[in-house]
Amino acid sequence: MTAPERFGARLARAVAARGPLCAGIDPHPGLIESWGLPVDVSGLERFALGATEALAAVTAIVKPQSAFFEAFGPPGVAVLERVVDTAHDAGALVLLDVKRGDIGSTMAAYTAAYVADKAAFTADAATVSPYLGFGALDPAVAAATAAGNGLFVLARTSNPEAHELQSARLADGRTVAQSVVDAAAAHNADAEPLGDVGVVVGATISPGELDLSRLNGPVLAPGFGAQGATAADLRAVFGAGLPGVLPASSRDLLRHGPDPDALRQAVVRVAELLAQTRENDQ
Numbered sequence: 001m002t003a004p005e006r007f008g009a010r011l012a013r014a015v016a017a018r019g020p021l022c023a024g025i026d027p028h029p030g031l032i033e034s035w036g037l038p039v040d041v042s043g044l045e046r047f048a049l050g051a052t053e054a055l056a057a058v059t060a061i062v063k064p065q066s067a068f069f070e071a072f073g074p075p076g077v078a079v080l081e082r083v084v085d086t087a088h089d090a091g092a093l094v095l096l097d098v099k100r101g102d103i104g105s106t107m108a109a110y111t112a113a114y115v116a117d118k119a120a121f122t123a124d125a126a127t128v129s130p131y132l133g134f135g136a137l138d139p140a141v142a143a144a145t146a147a148g149n150g151l152f153v154l155a156r157t158s159n160p161e162a163h164e165l166q167s168a169r170l171a172d173g174r175t176v177a178q179s180v181v182d183a184a185a186a187h188n189a190d191a192e193p194l195g196d197v198g199v200v201v202g203a204t205i206s207p208g209e210l211d212l213s214r215l216n217g218p219v220l221a222p223g224f225g226a227q228g229a230t231a232a233d234l235r236a237v238f239g240a241g242l243p244g245v246l247p248a249s250s251r252d253l254l255r256h257g258p259d260p261d262a263l264r265q266a267v268v269r270v271a272e273l274l275a276q277t278r279e280n281d282q
C-alpha cells in the first residue's frame with residue numbers, strides 16, 4: 001500500500017495555488033442573525049454551508065470552529081460533518097479548530113475522531129493544546145502523520161490573557177511558547193517542503209517574541225481582522241517570506257455574507273492586501 005501524501009506537502013501545494021489565507025467558519029449567533037437566518041439548527045446549516053461553499057472555493061484551507069457547532073448539540077455536530085465534506089468538494093483543505101488536549105491515551109481517541117486513518121470527521125488537520133505536556137500529544141502526532149494529516153499546536157495564542165502563562169520563562173530561559181515551537185520543530189526536521197506539525201501563533205503578539213526560524217512547519221496566525229491585527233502586524237511578527245504562515249480570519253470575512261460573491265470578494269481583497277505587503281518587503 002502506498003503511503004498517503006503528507007499534510008505539509010498538500011498544504012504547500014494548496015497555498016501555492018490559492019494563497020495563504022485561512023478562512024474561518026465561525027457561526028456566531030449574531031452573524032447567523034445578520035444573514036437574516038434563525039438562530040437554530042436550520043439557520044446554522046444554511047449559514048455554515050453557504051459560507052463554506054463560497055469561501056472554500058477560493059481559499060487553500062478553511063477552519064471551522066467546532067464550538068459554534070457543538071453549541072447546537074448532536075444536530076450541530078452533524079452540520080459540522082457536512083461542512084468538512086462541502087469544503088473538500090470545493091477543493092479546500094480543512095483544519096478543524098477543536099483545541100483538544102489531554103493525557104496521551106485520551107489524545108489517541110481524539111485523534112481517531114478527527115485526523116487518524118479512517119477518522120470520523122476526515123479533517124486534514126486539527127488544533128491541539130500542549131498544556132498537559134507536549135509529550136502527551138505524541139500519540140496524536142503519530143496517528144495524524146501516519147494518515148497523511150497534520151496538527152496545529154497552540155504555542156502563543158492571540159488572546160490577551162495568554163501572555164502571562166505562555167510567555168513565562170522556563171529554567172533554561174526559553175518562554176513556554178518557544179518550548180512548544182521547538183518541540184513541534186523536532187517533528188518537522190528534514191521534511192520538505194513543510195512538516196506536518198504546525199503551531200498556532202497569534203498575529204496580535206509582539207514582534208520578536210518567538211523564533212520560528214527552525215520550525216519548518218505551518219503557522220496558523222489568528223487574530224488578523226476582527227481581533228485587530230493588520231497585514232503590517234503580520235509582517236512585523238512573522239517577517240517577510242517565512243513559508244507556511246496562514247493568516248486566519250473568521251468574523252471579518254463572514255460579515256460580508258450571505259451573498260457568496262461578496263464573501264469571495266472579501267477573500268480577494270485580503271489576498272491583495274497580503275500580496276501588497278509582501279511586495280513592499282521586496
Ligand SMILES: O=c1ccn([C@@H]2O[C@H](COP(=O)(O)O)[C@@H](O)[C@H]2O)c(=O)[nH]1
Pocket residue numbers: 024026065097156157158159200201202222223224225226227248249250251252
Ligand atoms: O490563538 C488563537 C487560536 C484560535 N483562535 C480561533 O480563531 C478564530 C478567530 O476568529 P476571528 O473572528 O477572526 O477573531 C476563532 O475561531 C478562535 O477560536 C484564535 O482566535 N486565537
